[in-house]
Amino acid sequence: MSTASTERKTVYATPWFQVQEAAGSGKYPNYTIKSPDFVCIVALTAQDELLLVRQFRHAIGEMTLELPAGHVDEGETPEQSARKELLEETGYVADKFELLASLSPSTARYTNRLWCYFAGNARPSPDAVVEAGMNCVRWSKGLKPLLEEPEFYSCGNWAALMAVVAQNKMKL
Numbered sequence: 001m002s003t004a005s006t007e008r009k010t011v012y013a014t015p016w017f018q019v020q021e022a023a024g025s026g027k028y029p030n031y032t033i034k035s036p037d038f039v040c041i042v043a044l045t046a047q048d049e050l051l052l053v054r055q056f057r058h059a060i061g062e063m064t065l066e067l068p069a070g071h072v073d074e075g076e077t078p079e080q081s082a083r084k085e086l087l088e089e090t091g092y093v094a095d096k097f098e099l100l101a102s103l104s105p106s107t108a109r110y111t112n113r114l115w116c117y118f119a120g121n122a123r124p125s126p127d128a129v130v131e132a133g134m135n136c137v138r139w140s141k142g143l144k145p146l147l148e149e150p151e152f153y154s155c156g157n158w159a160a161l162m163a164v165v166a167q168n169k170m171k172l
Contacts, residue, residue, distance in 0.1 A: 008032060034111045039082040040069040040156055042164045043094060043119040049138035050146070050170075051090045051122055056133060065137065065151035067160055078102075078115035086119060090136040091128035094119035100163040105156060116160035118169050143172050 008020040017035040024030040043051040057064050070085035072078050079097050087093055100116040130136065139146060143161060146152055164170045 006030070010034075031109070032111055033109055036074075037072040037078060037113045037115060038069060038156075039072060039078050039085060039115045039117060040067045040160045041082050041086045041097075041117045041119055042067060042100065042160050042170070043086055043090070043092060043122040044170070045092075045122050045138065047140070049140045050143075051086070051092055052137040052139050052146075052152075053089045054135040054137055054151070063151060064154065065146075065149055066154055067157045069156070072115070079117065082115065082117040082119070086122070087125060087128055088131045089134045090122075091124055091130045092122040092136075093125045093128075094122040096120065098169075100160060100167060100169075103156070103159055114156050114159070116156075116163050118164055118167075120169070143170060 006022040008022045010018045011021045012019040017033050020032045020034055021029045022032065041051075045051065051068060052065050053068050054063055054065050056062070068086050068089040070081060070089070072081040076084070079099070082097055083093070096119065098118045100118050103114045103116065104110065105112065105114055143165065147158070147161070161170075165172050
């Protein structure tokens with residue numbers, strides 16, 4: 001395994017990501033997407049309801065069903081971001097957040113990490129203001145039916161659920 005660093009230059013930048021170019025091994029350069037780390041949260045209520053968010057995703061032009069998630073902002077730890085996103089997207093809080101996994105969305109193309117957290121005993125926050133466009137869904141049908149749900153197909157969300165099952169925090 002090589003640990004050699006490749007020098008990259010930014011060829012396109014937005015507030016959300018940068019496209020970077022480095023010399024490739026063939027005739028074409030290697031392009032990488034540099035983006036902030038992000039979090040997703042597997043949150044359960046005391047009634048064993050899984051907190052999900054239904055929202056419109058512009059990239060695919062559809063409504064999706066997802067775990068609460070968001071970017072890790074500058075100066076925040078992944079856990080701080082997870083706590084903030086759970087509150088902003090669902091109106092719920094939890095006392096304890098456990099790191100399930102830190103994953104790469106794609107080692108071939110992306111530089112960022114996905115931080116997956118488990119938050120048990122989530123409860124509504126009385127002062128919460130849910131972000132516009134977010135519809136909190138309290139899912140009580142189990143994981144297997146969720147994985148069969150056509151609106152639930154984000155690979156990061158699937159990975160977080162598989163991590164929670166592998167760590168015996170939920171059953172499939």
